[in-house]
Amino acid sequence: MACFNCGGNYQNHQIVTTLGRTTTSSMFILKPMVFTLRSELQPMAPDHSQTFGSSSYSRKRDLVFIVNPLGANGRTGKEWKKLVPYLRSRLSKEYNIRESLTSGPFHAIDITREAIREGAEAVIAVGGDGTLHEVVNGFFWAGKPVANQIKEPTNSTALGVIPLGTGSDFARTFGWKNDPCEAIERVARGLRTRIDVGVISGEIDEHHYFINVADIHLSAKAGFYASRYKRFGNLCYVIGALQAFMSHHNQDLRIKVSVNEGEWETCPQVTALCIGNAKYFGGGMKITPNADPRNGKLEVVILQNFKWYDFLLKMHKLYNGTHLTEKNVSSRSILSIEVEDISGIGGVYIQSDGEHLGFLPKKICVLPAAIEMIY
Numbered sequence: 001m002a003c004f005n006c007g008g009n010y011q012n013h014q015i016v017t018t019l020g021r022t023t024t025s026s027m028f029i030l031k032p033m034v035f036t037l038r039s040e041l042q043p044m045a046p047d048h049s050q051t052f053g054s055s056s057y058s059r060k061r062d063l064v065f066i067v068n069p070l071g072a073n074g075r076t077g078k079e080w081k082k083l084v085p086y087l088r089s090r091l092s093k094e095y096n097i098r099e100s101l102t103s104g105p106f107h108a109i110d111i112t113r114e115a116i117r118e119g120a121e122a123v124i125a126v127g128g129d130g131t132l133h134e135v136v137n138g139f140f141w142a143g144k145p146v147a148n149q150i151k152e153p154t155n156s157t158a159l160g161v162i163p164l165g166t167g168s169d170f171a172r173t174f175g176w177k178n179d180p181c182e183a184i185e186r187v188a189r190g191l192r193t194r195i196d197v198g199v200i201s202g203e204i205d206e207h208h209y210f211i212n213v214a215d216i217h218l219s220a221k222a223g224f225y226a227s228r229y230k231r232f233g234n235l236c237y238v239i240g241a242l243q244a245f246m247s248h249h250n251q252d253l254r255i256k257v258s259v260n261e262g263e264w265e266t267c268p269q270v271t272a273l274c275i276g277n278a279k280y281f282g283g284g285m286k287i288t289p290n291a292d293p294r295n296g297k298l299e300v301v302i303l304q305n306f307k308w309y310d311f312l313l314k315m316h317k318l319y320n321g322t323h324l325t326e327k328n329v330s331s332r333s334i335l336s337i338e339v340e341d342i343s344g345i346g347g348v349y350i351q352s353d354g355e356h357l358g359f360l361p362k363k364i365c366v367l368p369a370a371i372e373m374i375y
């Protein structure tokens, strides 16, 4: 078994449990539950086994790992297989390990809701931002947080992340790399922090949640094209942006932003309007550099009148987050935003953490401290 961290052998590792004891992987015998299809979803019944060495009877809670086997062009599935034995040896003393491979788009939402209802300790997204986005959406149902249906008092279910996607942009805000060993250590440590979530409301009262960045127009179209080029890794986002520019028109939008109930204002020739709960999108572009998922606000960055060559010339600034000093880029901290397309051209794309929505939102707001996350 190769270690992602040191390239060594997991069996040589000493495993330090969260209780501070030191032991080795050979001491654990466990039986993971693997379910791959929604219809096969098995009830995550609590394990009534005793924790030996402790005087009190204690029940282990579930850690539910939701894995997109096709993430990062199939790399997620391959790395996950190599990781599982180490992960079990590291975490199964404290928790029941459940793993669920997604069978297609949106499957992760259902698995998450089921896990929360069953009282899981944490639901951990294994893959990229698309998988994480679905897991976050699974924390909500009909506009409300999904509730634990277990009668006894327990911690709320936390969100966890093992970043193994193409961009894995949300993780960058916290300085997390695509290093699963580090991610497992975070889960083992079990520290939690409350983070904000953005909510997009459509005309017919539907809600879409985002944890990273929601964006409108060129960048959203770029994301749409980028999904065709994932085999090129992070370069897919640059290729996607150039392809998107080929049929792009900057458009006049009207926006109404609120910290204290703002007025409608017109933004001429908008290239992209990006609403960040966190800082990065597009495989490492620091698009909303002042966003902080723990400050109760969203950062909106508006790029106006960009041409394809501006994108190429200023791309380095997008990556290092210094684009805000450009004269046709503006930024502000908001609680909510409403957007109207007044160009009469139409065809404005919108994406929520990379998921394409077929409508211009009625309103985008922040839900402060909406989810507990393992960090």
Ligand SMILES: Nc1ncnc2c1ncn2[C@@H]1O[C@H](COP(=O)(O)OP(=O)(O)OP(=O)(O)O)[C@@H](O)[C@H]1O
Pocket: 068, 069, 070, 071, 072, 073, 102, 103, 104, 105, 106, 126, 127, 128, 129, 130, 131, 132, 134, 164, 165, 166, 167, 168, 169, 230, 354
């Ligand atoms: N079994 C599956 N087959 C096809 N698509 C899937 C499957 N499971 C999940 N998906 C979809 O794949 C999308 C992309 O996956 P994910 O975000 O994990 O990887 P990525 O696109 O490589 O990473 P990133 O979004 O960070 O660039 C998800 O939004 C999800 O809808």
